Amino acid sequence: MTTPTALNEPLWLAAEDTAARAEREAGWHWAWDDGPADGELRQCVWAFDLAEPLPAARLTLAAQKGLPGVWLDGRLLFASQDGMAGRELRDLELGDLAAGPHRLAVTVRTFHPFIQEPRQGGIGALLRSGDVFIAPQPGDWRIRTGTAEGWQNASLDDAWPTAVAPHEVIDWLPAPAQAGRLMRRRFDLPQNAAQATLQITALGGYEARLNGKRVGDALLTPENSDFRVRLLLQRYDVTDLLRAGENVLGVTVADGFYASEAIGRGRYPFGAAPRRLWARLELTSADGSTQLVTTDLDWQSAPAPTVFAEIYHGETHDARLEPAGWDEPGFDASAWDAVWMAPAPPCALMPQESPPIRATQLLKPRSIRRLTNGDHVVDFGQNFAGWCRIRVRGEAGRTITLRHAEIIGDDGAVDMRNLRAAQCTDRYTLRGDPTGEQWEPRFTYHGFRHVQVSGWPGELRAEDIDGIVVHSDLGITGHIDSTQPIVQGLWHNTLWSQRSNFVGMPTDCPQRDERLGWTGDAQVFWPTAAFNMDVRGFTRRFLADLRASQRADGAYADTNPPALPAYGAHGWSDAGVVLPHTVWQHYGLDSSRALLDEHWDSMERWMAWIADVNPDGLWAKRRDVDFGDWLSLDAKNLMEATTPKLLSATACWARMLGMMVQMAQATGRVERAAHFAAWHGRVAAAFAAAFVQPDGKVGNGSHTSYILALAFGLVPPTLQQTAADQLAANIRERGTLLTTGFLGTPFSLDVLADHGHADLAVALLLRTEYPSWGYMVARGATTIWERWNGDTGDVAMNSFNHYALGSITGFLYRRVAGLASEAPGFKSVLCQPLLDTRLGEGNCRLTTEHGVLASAWGLDDAGRPWFEISLPAGVTGRMALPGGLSQPLGSGTHRVVGKAR
Numbered sequence: 027m028t029t030p031t032a033l034n035e036p037l038w039l040a041a042e043d044t045a046a047r048a049e050r051e052a053g054w055h056w057a058w059d060d061g062p063a064d065g066e067l068r069q070c071v072w073a074f075d076l077a078e079p080l081p082a083a084r085l086t087l088a089a090q091k092g093l094p095g096v097w098l099d100g101r102l103l104f105a106s107q108d109g110m111a112g113r114e115l116r117d118l119e120l121g122d123l124a125a126g127p128h129r130l131a132v133t134v135r136t137f138h139p140f141i142q143e144p145r146q147g148g149i150g151a152l153l154r155s156g157d158v159f160i161a162p163q164p165g166d167w168r169i170r171t172g173t174a175e176g177w178q179n180a181s182l183d184d185a186w187p188t189a190v191a192p193h194e195v196i197d198w199l200p201a202p203a204q205a206g207r208l209m210r211r212r213f214d215l216p217q218n219a220a221q222a223t224l225q226i227t228a229l230g231g232y233e234a235r236l237n238g239k240r241v242g243d244a245l246l247t248p249e250n251s252d253f254r255v256r257l258l259l260q261r262y263d264v265t266d267l268l269r270a271g272e273n274v275l276g277v278t279v280a281d282g283f284y285a286s287e288a289i290g291r292g293r294y295p296f297g298a299a300p301r302r303l304w305a306r307l308e309l310t311s312a313d314g315s316t317q318l319v320t321t322d323l324d325w326q327s328a329p330a331p332t333v334f335a336e337i338y339h340g341e342t343h344d345a346r347l348e349p350a351g352w353d354e355p356g357f358d359a360s361a362w363d364a365v366w367m368a369p370a371p372p373c374a375l376m377p378q379e380s381p382p383i384r385a386t387q388l389l390k391p392r393s394i395r396r397l398t399n400g401d402h403v404v405d406f407g408q409n410f411a412g413w414c415r416i417r418v419r420g421e422a423g424r425t426i427t428l429r430h431a432e433i434i435g436d437d438g439a440v441d442m443r444n445l446r447a448a449q450c451t452d453r454y455t456l457r458g459d460p461t462g463e464q465w466e467p468r469f470t471y472h473g474f475r476h477v478q479v480s481g482w483p484g485e486l487r488a489e490d491i492d493g494i495v496v497h498s499d500l501g502i503t504g505h506i507d508s509t510q511p512i513v514q515g516l517w518h519n520t521l522w523s524q525r526s527n528f529v530g531m532p533t534d535c536p537q538r539d540e541r542l543g544w545t546g547d548a549q550v551f552w553p554t555a556a557f558n559m560d561v562r563g564f565t566r567r568f569l570a571d572l573r574a575s576q577r578a579d580g581a582y583a584d585t586n587p588p589a590l591p592a593y594g595a596h597g598w599s600d601a602g603v604v605l606p607h608t609v610w611q612h613y614g615l616d617s618s619r620a621l622l623d624e625h626w627d628s629m630e631r632w633m634a635w636i637a638d639v640n641p642d643g644l645w646a647k648r649r650d651v652d653f654g655d656w657l658s659l660d661a662k663n664l665m666e667a668t669t670p671k672l673l674s675a676t677a678c679w680a681r682m683l684g685m686m687v688q689m690a691q692a693t694g695r696v697e698r699a700a701h702f703a704a705w706h707g708r709v710a711a712a713f714a715a716a717f718v719q720p721d722g723k724v725g726n727g728s729h730t731s732y733i734l735a736l737a738f739g740l741v742p743p744t745l746q747q748t749a750a751d752q753l754a755a756n757i758r759e760r761g762t763l764l765t766t767g768f769l770g771t772p773f774s775l776d777v778l779a780d781h782g783h784a785d786l787a788v789a790l791l792l793r794t795e796y797p798s799w800g801y802m803v804a805r806g807a808t809t810i811w812e813r814w815n816g817d818t819g820d821v822a823m824n825s826f827n828h829y830a831l832g833s834i835t836g837f838l839y840r841r842v843a844g845l846a847s848e849a850p851g852f853k854s855v856l857c858q859p860l861l862d863t864r865l866g867e868g869n870c871r872l873t874t875e876h877g878v879l880a881s882a883w884g885l886d887d888a889g890r891p892w893f894e895i896s897l898p899a900g901v902t903g904r905m906a907l908p909g910g911l912s913q914p915l916g917s918g919t920h921r922v923v924g925k926a927r
């Protein structure tokens with residue numbers, strides 16, 4: 027029985043075994059050459075002599091930045107894809123090594139495509155067999171620059187300088203993947219608790235159980251964050267799970283987000299090993315007395331059946347290793363290990379207030395095919411984020427392997443090439459229960475539609491496997507139902523890309539070795555996201571993450587958590603202003619005031635970061651990693667400026683300044699409103715002078731040049747129509763297609779419709795030839811593709827579940843469904859229906875702070891398009907029709923009829 031004391035603060039318990047501890051403590055030595063940081067490939071050799079044979083040897087190898095090839099004694103151990111890895115760690119089983127000389131040869135890639143200036147590299151290794159550790163010192167390595175063939179076995183003459191310790195400090199301690207740990211604490215309660223709250227978190231992933239039952243329904247806890255600064259803490263009411271007498275709190279700890287790889291940073295991206303558990307269970311009895319059970323040295327631990335679990339690579343579970351009843355009273359834990367403490371991390375523990383990640387839907391297979399090798403391939407008919415749940419009966423020791431992918435190759439098997447380094451593979455080894463067993467992973471997730479199942483006993487049937495859809499459980503607020511297949515497909519695909527990518531953080535993609543909180547993707551998508559779901563809590567959480575990683579000089583990170591050293595990119599870091607503005611616009615001031623206030627100073631610092639060095643109003647300096655109109659149609663390489671980057675940067679700046687003016691006014695910051703208005707005037711004038719020609723041409727004439735300038739009000743009024751007409755003419759000249767990338771796309775159709783080209787906007791919306799949204803739909807997409815040419819594009823940069831281009835779905839709500847907000851929070855609705863026969867029939871429901879708004883559209887018997895809007899009590903609006911007609915709207919239903927085509 028624990029005696030409650032005020033000093034009974036939880037300890038951080040290491041969730042590792044003695045071998046992992048010894049390995050961690052064995053030390054790590056980085057080596058590099060003495061030359062300049064130049065971005066060139068290095069050839070590194072460690073020649074070593076073993077006095078004794080080394081049985082079942084394991085090699086942990088790490089490099090800053092990447093490891094394209096590794097050879098032992100001339101034999102290739104592995105070659106990795108030339109991805110974007112900024113740090114790479116490999117844990118390799120070498121088998122038995124004979125006594126005598128050996129040679130490890132490694133190529134190290136130092137160039138990082140997103141970081142323009144070359145950085146120094148580093149290589150390190152740790153060879154292990156049982157409790158023997160061999161860690162080469164810098165002087166044990168030979169390192170040279172080069173790409174020559176056959177170097178792996180070349181003699182180590184003077185052309186191979188001896189390595190030294192790197193000049194640049196490498197703040198990264200590589201630690202290899204480990205099995206999960208079971209952590210267990212027994213405690214006694216004299217009587218039933220009247221109230222019990224468990225607060226728990228981990229540096230790693232955890233699943234908590236009380237007396238054999240799972241605590242709560244939050245998944246993938248704790249969610250991703252920059253663990254150096256912020257760690258989310260979950261709080262559960264567990265009163266009903268407790269009983270008088272013996273109780274057991276049992277927790278499985280695995281790598282989770284904390285210890286899994288992050289592109290650009292390798293494993294343990296935001297903090298060192300070991301994984302750690304922290305828990306505090308507070309119980310109040312009926313008589314008011316309280317009792318605390320915390321992570322203390324009375325816990326015990328044991329190996330978990332989760333023998334491998336990694337966010338990107340998948341989970342391996344051996345059910346034979348499950349100690350039956352380990353999380354229940356009466357279990358004999360006498361053989362379990364004692365626990366030990368680990369240092370408290372420097373981060374703040376933040377109670378999680380945003381909606382947790384949950385399983386929200388179960389998908390059944392649409393088809394199951396059998397391959398000639400006996401594998402089954404399941405198609406769930408929908409690309410999504412989550413995993414599979416299987417029910418199986420078979421003999422103990424049989425292993426079932428599940429390989430997840432978005433696409434199928436020509437051979438009918440899953441095609442995993444676009445996942446890059448992510449292995450996305452789960453394995454389950456049966457315990458052989460004659461009544462059958464059910465399993466699903468808990469410490470990984472995949473972005474997939476198809477799963478290839480190997481090792482299944484007999485025929486896999488639909489009832490044996492489910493697709494479990496997993497994401498941050500935000501309420502769905504928008505719904506569009508249309509008979510027009512492109513409209514319907516676009517809406518559906520966008521919602522599913524949002525579901526797949528709102529997983530704790532707003533990620534770019536849910537499947538490949540990336541899954542980063544790219545701010546550019548978020549900011550272009552947020553206005554659409556807010557139509558689809560209630561994003562308030564999710565935004566507040568993400569903005570807190572943005573602030574946590576905001577650089578001291580004011581720049582926001584381009585990814586959050588900041589996996590890559592890229593800050594302040596225009597169109598990306600704009601998220602720091604666009605997201606709060608979107609929340610204010612969409613939900614009104616009552617719902618956003620706290621968020622705007624807590625975020626205000628941070629936005630000021632970000633705005634100052636740009637203004638301080640660009641006094642003349644063009645964003646020329648401090649553009650760091652300059653993505654620009656990313657993945658635009660005409661770009662032949664990723665960084666090509668199909669729209670001048672000075673133009674897109676300055677346009678983004680002007681837009682943010684305009685938002686700052688509005689938010690300052692709304693929150694009573696009168697002086698700041700004037701300040702930002704003055705800056706806005708300066709930037710807008712500089713933009714017009716630099717990029718708008720007297721004949722109305724904008725920038726280099728690219729679609730995005732025109733679209734950004736028109737959408738952000740940067741074309742002088744007298745030239746706006748001319749510019750819009752030029753844009754429309756060029757779109758037609760190109761074959762009624764858009765050439766926009768991430769930055770121009772979201773505004774493209776609104777700009778056309780707002781300037782008298784609704785006809786063209788609808789044609790683009792419904793286009794099905796390449797490139798278009800309809801092309802994706804017509805090709806069977808069930809989510810939005812990263813690239814317009816997702817089906818034929820570069821495999822390395824080819825996600826089929828990327829919401830950025832789906833940012834056009836805001837147009838469906840605003841113009842097809844006629845529901846735009848004219849006053850923050852939809853207190854007043856701007857209804858501008860398109861009345862276009864090509865749009866077929868449909869309806870929309872949108873839940874707002876002021877009630878449910880509804881609209882419907884269709885064709886009457888005479889072939890004329892009609893449109894109807896219903897506003898709840900207390901909501902007013904304005905209907906603006908083609909041709910300049912405008913009428914006020916009150917609550918109730920209003921109908922208009924247009925002309926047949």
Ligand code: BGC
Pocket residue numbers: 534535540544546547653656828830
């Ligand atoms: C991501 C994008 C992201 C970009 C940066 C990519 O790898 O998938 O969506 O915004 O990098 O330009």
